[in-house]
Amino acid sequence: MQWRKRINLVLTLGALAWFTPVAFATAQPQQVTSDETQAWHDLQHLAADAMAGRATGSAGSVLAQQYLQRRFAELGLHPVGDDYLQPFSFHEGFSEKHGVNVLGMRRGCGQPARYIVVTAHYDHLKPRGKKIFNGADDNASGVAGLLYLAAKTQQSCPLYSYLFLATDAEELGLDGAKAFMAKPPVALDAIVLNINLDMISRGESNQRLYLAGKKQLPQLVKFAELAQTPLKLTLAHDGRQSSLGRRSQPPVDWSNASDHAVFRKAGIPFLYFGVDVHPQYHTPQDDWQRIDPQYFFAALRLIEQSRRWLETLPPQTFQKSSNN
Numbered sequence: 001m002q003w004r005k006r007i008n009l010v011l012t013l014g015a016l017a018w019f020t021p022v023a024f025a026t027a028q029p030q031q032v033t034s035d036e037t038q039a040w041h042d043l044q045h046l047a048a049d050a051m052a053g054r055a056t057g058s059a060g061s062v063l064a065q066q067y068l069q070r071r072f073a074e075l076g077l078h079p080v081g082d083d084y085l086q087p088f089s090f091h092e093g094f095s096e097k098h099g100v101n102v103l104g105m106r107r108g109c110g111q112p113a114r115y116i117v118v119t120a121h122y123d124h125l126k127p128r129g130k131k132i133f134n135g136a137d138d139n140a141s142g143v144a145g146l147l148y149l150a151a152k153t154q155q156s157c158p159l160y161s162y163l164f165l166a167t168d169a170e171e172l173g174l175d176g177a178k179a180f181m182a183k184p185p186v187a188l189d190a191i192v193l194n195i196n197l198d199m200i201s202r203g204e205s206n207q208r209l210y211l212a213g214k215k216q217l218p219q220l221v222k223f224a225e226l227a228q229t230p231l232k233l234t235l236a237h238d239g240r241q242s243s244l245g246r247r248s249q250p251p252v253d254w255s256n257a258s259d260h261a262v263f264r265k266a267g268i269p270f271l272y273f274g275v276d277v278h279p280q281y282h283t284p285q286d287d288w289q290r291i292d293p294q295y296f297f298a299a300l301r302l303i304e305q306s307r308r309w310l311e312t313l314p315p316q317t318f319q320k321s322s323n324n
């Protein structure tokens with residue numbers, strides 16, 4: 001999640017109806033599958049000191065790209081173009097910078113001309129002095145989730161075609177997602193939905209996972225009722241909200257906080273899964289050792305449940321809207 005979208009607004013009483021917590025019957029602990037073990041490994045690998053935070057343009061970023069290319073190939077994703085790498089340029093202030101998205105495709109079996117774009121940013125922050133910002137939750141966790149969904153679509157052919165987009169330069173201003181949407185590899189009209197994963201491994205004591213997007217896709221309320229999960233799934237983060245743990249801090253503009261914002265602005269419905277801001281957010285302490293793997297696995301299962309549920313909806317559900 002990018003920092004600069006935290007907006008300095010004073011909380012108002014009118015903003016009290018911020019979120020709709022949804023409780024579930026407690027599910028039995030599940031056995032950890034090989035896909036989940038692999039996701040945990042992917043998370044640890046991307047959050048290792050060797051990648052030094054995967055900052056855009058860094059040597060660690062190149063290592064992350066190499067790792068993702070290897071995993072995309074293992075998962076049988078097809079390149080769009082010559083290979084999985086999609087370089088792009090962008091401006092930061094007056095200087096031109098370069099980033100690299102990593103993109104792979106899975107062809108659907110029912111509605112192959114319609115595309116769901118799964119996004120998770122793999123970049124994080126550059127070191128300050130000797131301090132490395134590993135970005136384990138932000139966002140090695142989301143990228144591991146993206147690879148997990150890719151594995152699920154390998155095991156059972158999905159209805160829609162999927163573009164798995166690991167974005168670069170999210171932390172600098174959603175620049176990877178912007179570059180993708182400025183020059184999409186398929187017609188924009190063919191993109192029916194975005195599933196964005198950004199910080200999905202730190203539910204903390206209340207085991208909460210937020211899901212944003214119900215303004216554009218009201219059916220998400222139904223999913224929250226049906227979902228089988230031990231987590232506290234909370235339909236919220238559709239606009240400006242204070243972070244639960246930081247009520248004294250300015251609210252976060254969640255609708256612009258991560259890559260889904262670029263799809264939202266194009267009128268494309270989205271699901272954005274993410275946790276709250278936590279004390280290690282954008283600090284050198286965002287390490288994998290602080291993550292409870294059981295929470296992460298439960299989040300993965302819930303996100304995959306949502307993907308399967310989405311495929312049961314009539315295709316006309318995913319309509320472009322100006323309600324963004």
Ligand SMILES: [Zn+2]
Nearest residue numbers: 001002138171
């Ligand atoms: Zn971030």
